[in-house]
Amino acid sequence: MQNIRNIAIIAHVDHGKTTLVDKILHFTSQFRENENTGELILDNIDLERERGITIVSKNVAVRYKDTKINIIDTPGHADFGGEVERVLKMADGVVLLVDAFEGPMPQTRFVTGKALGLGIKPIVVVNKVDKENCRPEEVYEQVFDLFFNLGATEEQLDFPVLYGSSKQGWMSTDWKQPTADFTDLLEAIVSHIPAPEISEGTLQMQVTSLDYSTFVGRIAIGRVARGTIKEGQPVSLVKRDGKVVKSRVKELQIFEGLGRAKVSEVKAGDICAVVGIEGFEIGDTIADFENPEQLEVIHIDEPTMNMLFTINNSPFFGKEGKFVTSRHIYDRLQKELEKNLALRVVPTESPDAWLVYGRGILHLSVLIETMRREGYELQVGQPQVIVKEIDGVKCEPVEEMVVDVPADVSGKVIELVTQRKGELLVMETKGEMQHLEFSIPSRGIIGLRNNVLTATAGEAVMAHRLKGYEPWKGTIPGRLAGVLISLDTGTTTAYSIDKLQDRGRFFVDPGVDIYEGQILGEHIRDNDLTINVTKGKQLTNMRASGSDDNVRIAPAIKFSLEECMEYIQADEYIEVTPQSIRLRKIYLTENERKVNAKKFQ
Ligand SMILES: Nc1nc2c(ncn2[C@@H]2O[C@H](COP(=O)(O)OP(=O)(O)OP(=O)(O)O)[C@@H](O)[C@H]2O)c(=O)[nH]1
Numbered sequence: 341m342q343n344i345r346n347i348a349i350i351a352h353v354d355h356g357k358t359t360l361v362d363k364i365l366h367f368t369s370q371f372r373e374n375e376n377t378g379e380l381i382l383d384n385i386d387l388e389r390e391r392g393i394t395i396v397s398k399n400v401a402v403r404y405k406d407t408k409i410n411i412i413d414t415p416g417h418a419d420f421g422g423e424v425e426r427v428l429k430m431a432d433g434v435v436l437l438v439d440a441f442e443g444p445m446p447q448t449r450f451v452t453g454k455a456l457g458l459g460i461k462p463i464v465v466v467n468k469v470d471k472e473n474c475r476p477e478e479v480y481e482q483v484f485d486l487f488f489n490l491g492a493t494e495e496q497l498d499f500p501v502l503y504g505s506s507k508q509g510w511m512s513t514d515w516k517q518p519t520a521d522f523t524d525l526l527e528a529i530v531s532h533i534p535a536p537e538i539s540e541g542t543l544q545m546q547v548t549s550l551d552y553s554t555f556v557g558r559i560a561i562g563r564v565a566r567g568t569i570k571e572g573q574p575v576s577l578v579k580r581d582g583k584v585v586k587s588r589v590k591e592l593q594i595f596e597g598l599g600r601a602k603v604s605e606v607k608a609g610d611i612c613a614v615v616g617i618e619g620f621e622i623g624d625t626i627a628d629f630e631n632p633e634q635l636e637v638i639h640i641d642e643p644t645m646n647m648l649f650t651i652n653n654s655p656f657f658g659k660e661g662k663f664v665t666s667r668h669i670y671d672r673l674q675k676e677l678e679k680n681l682a683l684r685v686v687p688t689e690s691p692d693a694w695l696v697y698g699r700g701i702l703h704l705s706v707l708i709e710t711m712r713r714e715g716y717e718l719q720v721g722q723p724q725v726i727v728k729e730i731d732g733v734k735c736e737p738v739e740e741m742v743v744d745v746p747a748d749v750s751g752k753v754i755e756l757v758t759q760r761k762g763e764l765l766v767m768e769t770k771g772e773m774q775h776l777e778f779s780i781p782s783r784g785i786i787g788l789r790n791n792v793l794t795a796t797a798g799e800a801v802m803a804h805r806l807k808g809y810e811p812w813k814g815t816i817p818g819r820l821a822g823v824l825i826s827l828d829t830g831t832t833t834a835y836s837i838d839k840l841q842d843r844g845r846f847f848v849d850p851g852v853d854i855y856e857g858q859i860l861g862e863h864i865r866d867n868d869l870t871i872n873v874t875k876g877k878q879l880t881n882m883r884a885s886g887s888d889d890n891v892r893i894a895p896a897i898k899f900s901l902e903e904c905m906e907y908i909q910a911d912e913y914i915e916v917t918p919q920s921i922r923l924r925k926i927y928l929t930e931n932e933r934k935v936n937a938k939k940f941q
Pocket residue numbers: 351352353354355356357358359360392393394395414415416417467468469470471504505506507508
């Protein structure tokens with residue numbers, strides 16, 4: 341029998357999970373040629389690399405002495421919390437990483453709660469002790485308190501703790517005594533995390549993740565809970581609703597380093613990838629052909645937010661995108677539903693528009709950004725939180741939010757959050773920073789980040805996660821400023837932008853094509869202003885036209901997709917194409933806007 345350990349790496353966003361897994365891979369394969377590119381090999385999706393975050397969890401396996409350790413790297417952002425919850429089903433132990441400066445954050449609390457609830461054994465890693473001003477001992481105390489408050493069992497409270505730096509490639513039982521590698525951590529995993537328990541009986545394997553290959557299609561990933569799965573074996577697939585579909589295993593793979601190795605059978609306790617099962621979904625059980633028995637169905641997160649997705653109907657329709665029709669967008673959204681579990685797509689009265697439901701701004705923006713890279717062109721509306729009626733009371737999603745800010749600007753942050761119906765619950769000093777904890781409706785968080793960053797000169801660190809539904813908190817003020825709207829279609833000129841600089845901040849540079857109704861900037865006042873920036877100066881000779889370029893213009897503000905999502909109001913759309921992100925009014929002419937103004941009040 342092979343010696344196996346199955347662990348998941350969990351933490352708040354950016355506390356260093358992927359860096360740790362990457363470095364462990366390097367360490368355990370040290371005898372192989374290994375070029376270190378400096379980039380994380382595990383965050384291998386383009387968007388993950390660019391943003392430096394993990395979006396989907398990934399399986400790898402390393403060998404340490406005579407033990408095989410299956411490691412699952414998980415995403416830390418709250419929008420992907422459901423994914424962490426699912427992959428924990430494959431693990432017998434977790435390595436909980438906590439940043440030695442930040443300490444436990446909202447997502448630390450969430451993932452720890454889930455792991456403890458499943459009875460999983462934890463190892464705590466206080467990471468980033470190389471950082472200046474870190475406070476490893478204090479953070480250890482905080483983690484202990486957190487475990488205690490989350491109802492950890494005596495056994496779980498007796499967790500081993502390691503200190504170190506994923507980035508520098510070491511972990512040690514004493515943070516003042518750095519070691520040269522991960523031996524201490526790997527020893528702790530092997531001795532503290534139990535080997536998988538193996539129960540007798542026929543095959544049971546729950547699909548907890550999936551992978552996709554253009555050659556073989558969808559691949560089911562999960563842990564064999566009972567029995568043995570074999571290549572070529574006929575099996576039953578038990579769906580979430582209990583329906584049974586007969587199928588056959590075509591190919592089996594186990595995890596090996598960063599990749600996978602083909603095998604002929606996998607015994608209970610190991611994690612594997614199964615090729616050939618048709619039409620499976622996450623949560624389904626692959627079971628015995630004759631006597632299928634289902635494993636407990638996995639709970640899937642409810643969406644908390646929706647956005648209207650519609651075809652691009654701006655005057656620039658079809659100029660930049662490859663896939664632009666409603667058929668294209670509909671098919672793409674359907675395809676996404678196959679793997680994006682927390683996503684829902686609901687038709688609207690219009691055949692060209694759908695309401696897409698997701699777990700938050702990041703969850704939805706990753707989908708939009710991915711579609712854009714694939715050549716799609718579309719428009720999206722303002723994100724709306726999902727309101728529910730509970731016992732006859734109108735309720736809305738409410739989140740816990742922590743903000744760490746330099747003490748001298750904490751007053752400004754409290755004011756901003758309170759305006760948006762946030763309630764201050766905790767205020768503590770943490771080094772030179774002030775640590776604030778709020779309860780705030782999700783509605784209030786949309787659009788808040790930008791204001792907080794401006795108010796704190798970019799120094800604030802914010803994190804939030806869903807707490808639950810609470811009675812509706814009343815009106816929350818929308819965007820404070822109005823916008824500058826284009827009066828006509830044409831090309832912007834430096835001359836006219838320069839003339840209007842005192843009216844606000846521009847989102848467009850000189851020399852770009854714009855259309856009537858496009859949002860060109862933010863007005864300094866709270867109402868919208870229609871402007872014309874396509875006029876050139878009356879030129880008398882060639883020389884004068886050159887001087888147009890010399891006008892001093894403040895650089896245009898370029899919003900990311902997420903910033904746009906937080907910025908727009910109900911009467912506005914974001915136009916997304918492979919090359920551009922434009923903001924626009926839904927109604928492009930001033931007249932139409934007047935006629936339809938009531939719809940948005
Ligand atoms: N100083 C220091 N920085 C670290 C350490 N470990 C990771 N980092 C940095 O922290 C940032 C986040 O690291 P990641 O490994 O991507 O964090 P993560 O937990 O995987 O993040 P998500 O997957 O998005 O939740 C990167 O810039 C790392 O270089 C460490 O030990 N010390």
